[in-house]
Structures are given as C-alpha cells and as structure tokens.
Amino acid sequence: EQSKYNDILILPVLDTYKTLTEKIKRSFVWLNDQYDYGLNFKYVLKCDDDSYVNLLMLPQEIIAIENSYLNSDLKYPFKPKSEQNNPYLSTSMQVNDKEIKGKYLSVYWGYFSGSAKIKTKGKWKENDWIASDRYTPYALGGGYILSKNLISYVAKNTEDLRSFNSEDVSVGFWLAPINNILRIHDIRFDTEWISRSCRNTHLIIHNLSQQEMRKIYNNYVQHKTLCSEEVDKRSYYIYNWSVPPSQCCKPINENINS
Template sequence: MVIRSMWKRCCLAQDRDLICHIKTGFVLLVALTLSLSVIYFVYDFSLNPVKDPHTWFNLVNQTQSYNLVTEGLSGKKIVWNFLTNQQIIQTTTAQKNHISVHHHVAHPSNYHFILDEPDKCSQNPFLVLMVPVAPHQVDARNAIRSTWGNESSVQGKAVLTLFLVGLTGGPEAQQQLEEENQQHRDLVQSNFVDSYFNLTIKTMVIMDWLATHCPQANFSMKVDSDMYINVENLMSLLLAPNTPRQNYITGYLMWNQNVIRNKKSKYYVSEELYPESKYPTYVLGVGYVFSNDLPKNIVEASKDMKPFNIEDAYVGTCLKRLGIKPSRAPDPSQFRTYMKDSKGHDLSKVITTIARSPKQIIEFWQKVKRHK
C-alpha cells in the first residue's frame, strides 16, 4: 500500500509537470505566432504604397457578384467587384480594405490583350466593324463570317470585321478560341470577365483598340453579334456628301430615357453611379456607326466618368461630356430593332436589324442576295 501510494503521488507529480510543460509550450507557440503576424503586417504595410483611387474601381449591380482580376500597364493586379449591395468597396490582391470610393475611372488601360491582330489595319480600312461576342458563341461568329462579315470591299472601300471577346473561363475553351483564331485571324481577346454586367468594359476596350490600333480608319461600327447588317446600305450612308467625317455617331436614337431605379431590373443603375433621372440622348447599343476620331476622345472622356452597366447610355454620357450629340440618320427606318414581319419587310433597304438566331442572319443575307 505504501509503495502504491508513493507510486501514485509520483505519477501525479509527473502529470502536473507534463501539463505544465504543455501549457508553457502552447503559450510560447501562441506568442511566436502573434509576433510573426505583427512582423508580417509591418513588413507588408511598409512595402505597399498608398493606392491611388484613380487607378481602380468597382461597379454595382443588383443580382450577382462578379470578381474581376485585371493587370494594369504597371503590372499591378486589380480587382473589380460587381456587388449585390449599394456599398462600393475597393479591393486589391495585397489587402482588402472596405473604403468608400467617391471617384471612379472607367479606363481600358487597366486591361491587356491576350489575342490580338495588331496588323489588321495596315491596309488602311475605310470601315471597321467591331463585334462584341461571348467566347462560346462560335455559331454567331461563323454566321457573320459567312455573310456580312465576309465583305472586305464595298463600293471600292476596304472593310474589316473583327470580334472582341473576354476571358473564356477555362484552359480547354481558351485553346479552342486560339485554334479558331489561327484559322480566321479575326479575334481580339482582352482579360476581362465576359458577362452582361461588363458590357461597358467591353465597349471601352473596343474604343481603346480602335484608337490605338486603327486610328487611320475613316469610320467604325460597334455591332452586336445577333445583328444583320446591310453593309452596302451602310457604305452608301457613309459615302454620302452630307455625312460628317468628324464628331459623328448615328444609329437607332434613344431620346428622353428614364434611368431605371428598380433593383429587380437588369437595367437598374443606382443614384451613386448616375445621379440624374434621365440619360442624355444616346444611340442604341445593338449597332451604331461613328467617325473614327471619336474612340480616342470617348476613352479620354471616360477618365472622369463613373462607369455603369448600361453601355450605350454610358457612351452617351461620355459624348455629352465632349459636347457631341448623336446625329439622326437621314432615313431613321434603316436602323431597326426586331421586325414584326421579316418576310414582308424589304430587307434590301435596312442598314441594321436584329436577327433572332445565327440561322436567321444567314436567311436575311440570302434573301437580300437573291433579290439583287
């Protein structure tokens, strides 16, 4: 019994010592971790300069959240957030500080080109048709390539058609896109997330490409991938003696349009991003043509304009800042949206109209060619 009692006391003492050692080790481990964290924070903060709010920004939408990582000309990575709430938050890959930003810059120099065709304008095209399209919409691109996008010379003037896409979302899709471009040499790809809420970014990248890669062109057109274009009629408009060669933009004009404040609408824009109740007169984004001096000026104006997700209205606000009003077409009926009765309508007289599918683009094209 005495031996057992002595053995038990000895074990208890050893347990106390072990527990003491464990507690001491745990305290030292926590202290070491906290010390390393403080050192890392001080070191990281000392190496990160104060961010200029003019170099990055976030947009707000009402339904989803998109994180958009970009790399600017300086090589610094930037994140654009499309948030579900009304708080505008700035975020960088180095740190995430919730700081309200009151000035934003919608400027395409935040992006670079993954696929590019820098020599396409070496033949001095008179007209450049730029088609924003989703990376996966191969059928739409092929329909255009086999119809109006295949015209390289109209009324003796050189015409160029290019497709602009954003990120594909995966290596397999990217490889397919690159193989497609090797075949057709008509794709321009930039490193933004390709989504509906980024259409303003997409349009500004188009403007930047035109300004930097093709300033010698006379006219350009931003035209959606679901559009039928009668390039012959478009060229007749551009060659008319009364068509201006500078500060000119025309298409389907939108007058006196209210800003949508209903958060359930995909066209919703907050007062923070656009405080006025109505947009200035702008040209419907499905297809508008402009003199090629405008892209550079629009990009410049965008430096001081808050971006919002209604891309055609945003271009309209940039034009208003430049003191430029969209022009009414000599025959406004040539710029159409959907046709109620495409079979009974004379397609040979239109410049633009919306097709309901790639197949219908081909049908419209064939119909006009048959009646020539």
C-alpha cells in the first residue's frame, strides 16, 4: 500500500493499544501542519482498520448535516424539522452566545457514550482518572468525525492536554470545555467494541474480520446494499442530551435477533 500509493502516515511510535492516544495527538499535529501546505480539509474521520466505512453514503450525509445545521440561519437551540423527524440523530450544542449561527459551529459526530464507568482492569484500565466517576461523554473510537477547528485545537495544545489510556475517551475529555461545538449522536455509526447489527443505513460498522469486510464490500458491489440480510444483534440507544450523562443511554430493544 505505502510503496504503491504513499498514503500512509508512519509515526515514530510503537504500535500498541497503550500508544493510541499518542498516535492520535501526533496525527492531529501532522494534519494541522499540512493545512498550511495545501491539504485543504473541512473534516477528519478517525476510524479503526477493522471498521467498514460507507464511503458512498457518508459524503451525502455530511452535506445533509451542513445544510441542516452549518449552512442555515437557525439559531440556538438549533432543532431543525429534519432532526425532529430523523430517527438516527440526537444533537447537543454547547455555546455561550445564544445568537450564534451554524456556520460558526464545529462538529463532533459519532456514537456517543456518557454513562460508561471508569475501567479498572484490562487494556482499557485508567489509573489516573480523577475527573468524575464516569467518563466524560465521548464518541466511540470505532469511528467519529471532527471539524478542522477541533483538530487544530488539539494540535496546538497537545503538550498541555492530559492523555488517558483510551484515545476516544481522551478526545472526549479534551473537547468537553470547547465552545461553539455541535455534538451529533448518530446510530448509523455502529462503532462500539462489537458490532450491534448489519443495517443498510449504516455509515460505519466496527470490529469486522477481513472476511466480513469483504462480504459487505462484495454485497455492495453486486447489490448496492451493505447487508445480504439486515440483522440486529444488540440494542442501540438514542443519546438523551437533556439528562445527566449517567442517564443518557437507555437501550432500545427493537427487532433484536436471538
């Protein structure tokens, strides 16, 4: 891949789970530096190499988010009709100026967790977490999207940002106090530690084997759908931003296949 396309960023970091947060920091620094050299991006999708990304549908959804929120004249609390009728999304704006318009917002978009308890064992163990008895709300690491402004914020402050064992937890913690941010919880980001389901509406599906990924790809090439059969294995939730994070995530047990 690298010899043919030269499209892999190779960092001087040992490739282990414990170095993921350092890799994220260095990647964000590199991306921010490249902006000065002509790499003109608006968003960054971070995902794992065992995540399948629906590259045909995702750009369309980014445009839809921009049209509904960022390019509109809507003001706080920013609940367009498209969201009220959308079964996939729930959003939260963090702003000081209630008159702010969408074009000034940065986007943090994924499948959020707010009720996760602090891990005390295994590779996710956090020895030094003192902020609270739960993790700060964060988008799960199987795949999430950040606006360029958020990448730049992390890159410019990387030396002063506390690193935790899990990179997705770290990113959520770093962005917790940021003003003018739109958090989008989207159930089409199937990005938990194990896949919840196979749905043709999914934008990202995480924790797939090579065989599973090829099956999804081949099915899309042949039939223009991700799944040969839509199957729900685990519950999902719509994040409730109006309650404390510990109460955010009540499972919806519809259509679970036993």
